[in-house]
Amino acid sequence: MHRSRVYALLIDTPTPEAERAAAFWAAALGASARPLPGEEQFTSLHQAISGLVTAVQAVDDAPRFHLDIETDDVEAETARLVALGATQVSQWMECRVLRAPGGHLLCVLPVESDRAVFEAEANTWP
Amino acid sequence: MHRSRVYALLIDTPTPEAERAAAFWAAALGASARPLPGEEQFTSLHQAISGLVTAVQAVDDAPRFHLDIETDDVEAETARLVALGATQVSQWMECRVLRAPGGHLLCVLPVESDRAVFEAEANTWP
Numbered sequence: 001m002h003r004s005r006v007y008a009l010l011i012d013t014p015t016p017e018a019e020r021a022a023a024f025w026a027a028a029l030g031a032s033a034r035p036l037p038g039e040e041q042f043t044s045l046h047q048a049i050s051g052l053v054t055a056v057q058a059v060d061d062a063p064r065f066h067l068d069i070e071t072d073d074v075e076a077e078t079a080r081l082v083a084l085g086a087t088q089v090s091q092w093m094e095c096r097v098l099r100a101p102g103g104h105l106l107c108v109l110p111v112e113s114d115r116a117v118f119e120a121e122a123n124t125w126p
Numbered sequence: 127m128h129r130s131r132v133y134a135l136l137i138d139t140p141t142p143e144a145e146r147a148a149a150f151w152a153a154a155l156g157a158s159a160r161p162l163p164g165e166e167q168f169t170s171l172h173q174a175i176s177g178l179v180t181a182v183q184a185v186d187d188a189p190r191f192h193l194d195i196e197t198d199d200v201e202a203e204t205a206r207l208v209a210l211g212a213t214q215v216s217q218w219m220e221c222r223v224l225r226a227p228g229g230h231l232l233c234v235l236p237v238e239s240d241r242a243v244f245e246a247e248a249n250t251w252p
Contacts, residue, residue, distance in 0.1 A: 006155060006174070006175045006176075009135065009191075011228070011230060013228035013229070013230070014228065014229070017227060017228040017229070018228065020211065020227045020228065021226060021227050021228030021229075021230075023227075024210050024211050024212065024226050024227045024228070025226065027210050028195075028206075028207055028210055028212075028226070028232075029132060029249075030249035048132070049132045049177075049178060050132075050177045050178075050247060051175075051176045051177040051178070052175060052176075052177070052178060056228075062229070063228050063229030063230050064190065064191070064230075065135075065190070065191035065192075065193075065230060066191075067191075069154075080154075081154055084150050084153050084154055085146065085150050086150065086154075100147060100150050100151065100154070101143060101146045101147050101149075101150045102137070102139035102140065102143045102144065102146065102147030102150070102182075102189050103139070103140070103143070103147075103188070103189030104137060104139075104147075104189050104190075104191060106154075121176060123155075123156035
């Protein structure tokens, strides 16, 4: 048995445009833009979307959104999503990058939110 | 003065793969997939993400996510976002499709959620 929940919406943006994109999304959504210390590719958009961590990520790729799913068992959650039809694209540190049927990206990563939030909101899988 | 808030995350999927994508995302996120009567291109993913309407939309285009922003004044909200750097791509019924700096899509549409939710959560713009 393991658990998971949607943790974050990432606004992946080509690096040359990431700063301008972060400024736009912060103003558009009424959020404050905060670069993450030590992880300069991420700019957190604090309270942009209620209940969902939102951040701009600078990437060397085309613009896209992706979803982060946090879980107490990365192996089991990845296996569950692959069994549902996703394919594994890559691994980045502890995160697994998957492509869903239909072509969208999602990442599976260890629990990032407060334990109380995770316990209250995560789905439980057999 | 007008108001707006993020209303929905749309999982835009090429039409031939939309049914399979809806089944995947419903199972992945622990949601139920419900085609919207009269708007068959949309499959609602009920309670997929807490506080954010989530749906798969069949499109004749590449896979992408987009955000819907609901507002009590579509003209004013569109003008606000264009002033922040977005460009208008198209108009679809009452919705305005915009491209944000960095390349992501968002739509501006009239208030869809319960009025109490909108009143409690929307940002107010001068």
